[in-house]
Amino acid sequence: MTVNEVFYEDILETFIFCFLASLGIIQVMAARRGWHGLSFYGGRVRENVNNALGAALIIFAYAWYFSDPLHRNVRNIEALMSMVCLILGILSAAAFSCIAASLSESLRRRRLRRWNLGHGVEEFTERRVSLPGGTAVLYGDPDWTAAKRRLVIVGEPGGLSRHLERLLIHRLPEGTAAVSLWSRDFPSPGGEAEGEALDSYLSRMLRELEGQRLFEPEGSSFLGLGWGADQLLAASRSVERDFRPAALVALSPVLPEPESMTLGDSLRSNTPWDALKVLLGTRPWREEGFRSLLRLWIPPGTLSIVTATALTASLHLRWWFLSGPLGGIIASLWVTYYLDRSLRRKRAAPPREDWERRMAGRLSALELHGGELRPVVILTGDQVEEHEKRPGTRVSPAEGGPWIWRRALRGKFLLDPQNAERLLSLLFPEDIGT
Amino acid sequence: MLDWLLNLDYALFRCLNGLAGRNALLDSSMKAFCNDHLVPFTLGFLVLVMALKGRRRAEDRENLAAVIRVFLTVALSAALMQLVITLVHRPRPFVDHEVNLLFYRPVDWSFPSNPATATFSFFFSAFLSDRKFSWYFLPPAILMSFARVFCGVHYPGDVLAGMFLALFSAWMVHRLRFLSRPFVAAALQVESRLRSALSLRE
Incomplete structure (x- = not known):
């Protein structure tokens, strides 16, 4: 050798x-x-x-x-x-x-x-309808007029909770018409949708479906999933007012922890691939903060990479073609940070606030129990810590407080098969019984 | 004065190195601790434990900042050590004296001790961020530094100089926060986006 x-x-x-x-x-x-x-x-x-x-x-x-x-x-x-x-x-x-x-x-x-598909659950028809700001999927028999009960699912933006929706719909009692709605984008703090409350988007989509005579939301049960549960909670008063729902259930909404203003920990139940999909769904590269930082980084970044590479090559450092650019990137991060700070100070702009803090600020305004109907809020095991730091955590479900399903995991919800049955019993208590 | 210090250093060295070769078990343990890889890698893995040991995300974020400062301290102390090595050329003990050599013959200069600088950089930096956990870093650092003298490849003065460099670097990194702030901010941004990406899936 x-x-x-x-x-x-x-x-x-x-x-x-x-x-x-x-x-x-x-x-x-x-x-x-x-x-x-x-x-x-x-x-x-x-x-x-x-x-x-x-x-x-x-x-x-x-x-x-x-x-x-x-x-x-x-x-x-x-x-x-x-x-x-x-x-x-x-x-x-x-x-x-x-x-x-x-x-x-x-x-x-x-x-x-x-x-599920191999055990007596048949495939069902799905009809996808494009709506302004999102998508609706109609499941099963399109003749909603003949349906005994109707279910509106507010899914996660971009259809991230689609598989869970389909598995839940498999288990619905016969004669149920269901529609699932997803907004195209994640709610973005400071974005266009900031002023326009989330409720208006839900009502608009449902009215559109009603106008096309595809679905009748009046008297339906409403189920929000994950981020969709936050959207449903935000819209709960207007949903109550406009559609008089039979039940409002928010399953595992994203709840901020008031002390640290964090939204939870994706590793507690989501796999890294799930987290990456959500991250891509929020499209961070389209945020103005990210773009302005990127524009700021390009000149010092290029200069640092070229200089560091030239330096490492001239010193004959081992693997200079890797260590040079890497060193340049590290140096340029340092330079860009202070460049950004000094520019913001010159322009008297406020310091950058990160996405999570802004989202936490926005979501902490959500009421877990609002109008006359009182939405049923279900928290999963990974949320207990965040929940226990919120005011009024001792309120029992009977008094309008949230249900806590400790064994259920947000990212692996059907790991316990009885979770689906429990959920359906809250959506249609008269049919299935609690 | 310098001669007096060098003589004292050599006397101490003889005293510690004189213990070598008397007990086979002690010799093999010291050889193990003297190893270039055992202690430094163990300290590296302890840094990984430090990054993940928190109980809540708020603690994780503090630990992440501490880990970045540890790596910056190690980098700064290595740079300072290189600077000292270019200025001070002190031969290894086995070059000038008869010693009980239990290790291979390193070819670089003796002052300051590279392993002592690196291992104590881990300890001092961890100590300035997380007093409680930092004590896990101390025994390996002490053992490795002692073993280098025991095995005949460093004078005690080299080890002391390495410790001083490590302390100075850790103090600089923790005192002058502007050095680490951009890296900490970038790491926390990434952590925040990834860990808050929650989803209800199946």
Whole structure:
């Protein structure tokens, strides 16, 4: 073997060691934190399994790496390369955990859907209607006039909760007409929809459907899912006034935690792929703040990358084509931050407030129990912490307080099959019974 | 004065290095701690634990800032150490003296101790951010620094200089917040967008 081959083999082994040990640590910490969204095997985190898996990975990594005499008191890769291996190992372990958890959860969901369709639940017809600002999907028999009961689902923007909607509709009692509405965009704080209350969008879509004689919202039961539940809560008074609904149910709305103004923790039940889809749905690249920062970053970014690359190349640093641009990007982030601050100070503009804080500010104005009908609010297990910090948390469901389903997970709602039945019993109490 | 200090340093070195070769178990343990990889990587993994150990998101955000400061401290202390190495050329103990050498012969200069600088950078930076958790960083740092003298590759003075550099770097990074603020702000933005992306799925 040449010196170079030994060097690269050593780097690879060091990287694998860091990767395996980091993977083990992430699994142990996922068990400790109850990050169900990071469980490798789909479903819930099982603490013992994760701890055993994590410990095994850590022990194996150490035993394997240090059993090689090359890694014991022999000069090998230098400190800088060790640091690079460590950082890359940690990042790769995090990425692998995210991919494995998302993949296993998506397989579980696929199995669940197949199982539902293979057990006496028939495929049903769906009709998609484009409406101003969103989409409506009509399920089942389009003749709503013959329906015994009607259900309006306010889904998550962009149709993110579509699979859950379909699985719920499979379980609806016979003779139920259902429509699902999704807004195209996520509510954006400070955006165009800020002044225009969310309720007007819901009413507008329903009126449009009514006008086209596709659905009759009057007297229907209303169900909001996730972000759609926030939209339904915001619109609850006007829905009550305009459509006199039979029931209003908000399932797992996004609730801000009043102290830290955070919206919750997606890792508690959502897989990283779910979170990424929501993130893409909010289209951060279209926000004015992001665009202005990008415009500001381009000149110093280009200059820093070119300068750092030239410097690392002239100094013959190892892997200069990677370390140069990376160093340039890091330096340009620093420069851009202060450039932005000084420009904002010059223009007397207020400091930037992040998206989550603004959304939290907006959502904290939501009332969990509003008009005469009182929406039924259901909180899932991952929301208990946020909920307990809100005022009036001791109010029982009988007095209009929210229901807390501790075992239910927002991102894996049908993991417990009885959740669907409980939900339907709240939507149609007379038919199904509580 | 300098001669007196160097003599004292050498006397201390002889005292500690003289313990080598007397007990096989002690020798093998010190060789393990002297290893270039065992302690630094373990400290790196402790930083990962530090990043994930919080109980709530608010704590996670503080820990994320602390982790960024740890890495900045390590980078700053490494840069300062390189500067000192270019100015001060002190040969390794085994070059000038007869020593009990339990380690391979490093070819770079002895002053200041590279491992002591790196490991104590982890400790001091963690200490300035999270007093309680930082104590986990101390035993590996002390053991590695001691083992370097025990195995005959550093003088105690090199280790002390490394500790001082680490302390100074950690103090700089924590005192001059403007150094870390842009990176902390960027990391928190990413954390905020990813962790608040909640969805009701199935």
